[in-house]
Amino acid sequence: MDVNELNPGGKDVFTHLFPAMLEDYKFRTSPTPADDPGQGLKFLQGEYVKQDGTVILVNVTVFNDGIAADTFSSTTDSEDFLSEALSSLPEVGFAYEPEMVRRKAYVSQLNVKCSKPLHTLNPKLVEFATKVSSAVGTRFDMAAIELWPDQSLALKPANFSFQRKSGEPAESERYWSQAALPTDKHLELLRDLEALLA
Numbered sequence: 401m402d403v404n405e406l407n408p409g410g411k412d413v414f415t416h417l418f419p420a421m422l423e424d425y426k427f428r429t430s431p432t433p434a435d436d437p438g439q440g441l442k443f444l445q446g447e448y449v450k451q452d453g454t455v456i457l458v459n460v461t462v463f464n465d466g467i468a469a470d471t472f473s474s475t476t477d478s479e480d481f482l483s484e485a486l487s488s489l490p491e492v493g494f495a496y497e498p499e500m501v502r503r504k505a506y507v508s509q510l511n512v513k514c515s516k517p518l519h520t521l522n523p524k525l526v527e528f529a530t531k532v533s534s535a536v537g538t539r540f541d542m543a544a545i546e547l548w549p550d551q552s553l554a555l556k557p558a559n560f561s562f563q564r565k566s567g568e569p570a571e572s573e574r575y576w577s578q579a580a581l582p583t584d585k586h587l588e589l590l591r592d593l594e595a596l597l598a
Contacts, residue, residue, distance in 0.1 A: 401466055401500045406486075408495055420492045421446075421485070425458065437464065448481045460485075474583040475506050506579075507558045508586040511565065513573045516597035518542045518562075541570045545593075549580075562593060 407413065414433055422430055425448060431441035440461040448458040448471070458481050459470040467486075469478040489496040519525045519542040532540040544563030549556050557580030565574045579586040 401502060403462060403464060403467065405500050406489060406494050406496060409493070411493065417489075417492060417494060420488075424488070425485070427460075431462075437462075440468075448477070448484075450477065450480070456481075475508050475581075476583060479504075479582075505555075505557065506582050508581055508583045509576065509578045510583070510586060510590070512575050512577060512590060514575050514590075514594055514597070515573050516594060518545065518597065520597045521545075539570065543570075560589075562590070 407417075411417070414431075418430055421427065421443060425443070425446035427443040427446035429442065429444035431443070435441055440463045443460040443462075446458045446460065448456045450456060456471050456473050456477055458478070461468045461470075467482060469482050471477045471481065486496045486501075519529065521542075525542050529540050529542055544561065546563075547560040549559070558578055560580070561576070561578040563576055564570075564572055565576050568574050577586070577590060579589060581589065
C-alpha cells in the first residue's frame with residue numbers, strides 16, 4: 401500500500417498518530433523525527449491483545465510502500481494486528497479502507513522437529529556427503545534444503561528453507577524453516593516434506 405494514502409491531510413504523525421499507537425499497543429521503542437523514513441520507521445516490542453485475551457509481542461515497521469508486522473506466534477496474528485491497527489486510523493483522523501491494501505507478502509519462520517534424516521530424499525546424497533567428508537577430513541551431512549524464487553523478479557518472495565538449527569549435532573531432530581506463506585500453509589508444506597522422507 402502507499403502509506404501516504406493513510407494521511408491525505410498531511411498531518412504530523414508524530415503529533416497525531418504515533419502517540420495513539422503507543423497508548424494502544426505500549427511499544428517500548430518508537431520512531432523519532434530524526435529517523436530516516438526511507439529505512440522504515442520502527443515500533444518495537446509492542447503488546448497486541450488477541451480476542452481470547454492472549455498478549456503477543458509485536459514489532460512494526462512503516463515503509464513508504466507498506467507496513468510490516470512481526471509477531472512470534474503466527475502470520476494470522478500479524479494480519480489480525482494490522483487489520484485492527486489500520487481499522488482504527490479513522491478514529492484519530494487518518495484514512496483507511498481495506499481496498500488500500502493492494503498486495504500482501506508473508507514470511508513464516510518456524511522451529512520444528514523432524515525425526516527423519518534429510519539425506520533419505522536421495523541415497524546418492526549420502527554417497528556425496530561421504531566424499532566431501534573424506535576430502536575435507538571431517539564429517540559432513542545433508543543439513544538443509546533451499547528453494548529459491550526466480551532471482552530475476554523485482555519483488556522476490558522469501559526463500560523456502562528447511563535446515564538443521566545452527567549449533568545442533570548431526571543427529572539433532574531440531575530444524576528451522578522459512579516460507580513465503582501464511583503459517584498454516586507453511587506447516588502443511590512441512591508435513592508434505594516429512595512425508596517424502598523415508
